[in-house]
Amino acid sequence: MILVTGASGQLGHLVVNSLLAKGVAANQIVAAVRSPEKASALTEQGVVVRQADYTDPASLQAAMADVTRVVLVSSSEVGQRAAQHQNVINAAKEAGVELLAYTSILHADTSPLALAEEHRATEAALKASGVPHxxxxxxWYSENYTMSAAMAVEHGAVLGSAGEGKYSTAARADYAEAAAVAVTSEDQAGKVYELAGDDAFTLAQYAAYLAEISGKNVVYQDLPEAEYAKVLVEVGLPEGFASILADSDVGASKGGLFDDSHTLSKLIGRPTTPIQDSIKQALS
Incomplete structure (x- = not known):
């Protein structure tokens, strides 16, 4: 059986869908979710739904019963993730799983992004655990930007602190498919995949795509990191998260979110989703 953590989340449910699309029987997929009542759609598909909370070791241990493989979708709770992931790793070790696939961050070992710190800690914990992984x-997920595409078009501006930094983004569904491929393939233990979109763009190019697709004038406005973080707070983001996003843009300006290895498209056997397609979907 294959367990997927955070299976009702934005990436987790796509991983479950990808496993089903690959022909994995629904009753061989365990959707580990914090609130089973919110996963009724998965239950209706025949997927095994089990309650599990990253912060509750006992629930994780119970959810791992009869599980042989795990997709550890990284927690969304920045600042708490290293400890939460450790709980999952401990439960997987106790269950004797034969493979754990972890969704880390691009070039985690050298990334300049503050977000990479907890991923590095998790990778170190996995190595120390002895769990095959x-x-x-x-x-970056294309949706990180396209979810606010309509707002950018409305205001005629894309704001950021990335300068000429390039983003090699892909759709969440592309990354989910990669996770499904990796966790269902043989001889994966010890492998490291640097996953990114086939085509990179700067935020100025992203603004140009928005303009072309919407027919409206959209430009990129580059801001100092502190000023960009302040703007994000003003539009309603929590201060800590705003700082993380601004830091990520600065990290992108240093090459932290660029990769041209095409590893993702090779793994899933098709080109990654172009950013233009994601924009069209977001604006439709």
Whole structure:
């Protein structure tokens, strides 16, 4: 059986869908979720739904019953993730799983992004645990930007602190498919995949794509890191998260979110989703 953590989340549910699409029987997939009542759609598909909370070791141990492989989708709670991931690793070790696939961050070992710190800690914990594992170092999701595409078009501006930094983004579904491929393939233990989109763009180019697709004037406005973080707070983001996003843009300006190895498209056997397609979907 294959367990997917955070299976009702944005990436986790796509991993479950990808496993089903690959022909894995629904009753061989365990969707580990914090609130089973919110996963009724998975239950209706025949997927095994089990309650599990990253912060509750006992629930994780119970959810791992009869599980042989695990997709550890990184927690969304920045600042708490290293400890939460350790709980999952401990439960997987106790269950004797044969492979754990972890969704890390692109070039985690050298990344200038503050977000990479907890991923490095988790990778170190996995190594220390002895649990056979494969690292899926995911680049930026296209949705990180396209979820606010309509707002950018409305205001005629994309704001950021990335300068001429390039983003090699791909759709969440592309990364989910990669996780499904890795966790269902043989001889994956010890592998490290640097996963990113086939085509990179600067935020100025992203603004140009928005303009072209929407027919409206959209430009990129580059801001100092502190000023960009302040703007994000003003539009309603928590101060800590705003700082993380601004730091990530600065990290991108240093090459932290660029990769041209095409590892992702090679792993999933098809080109990654172009940013233009993600923009069209977001604006439709």
């Amino acid at each position: 494969v690292l899926l170092r995911n680049g």
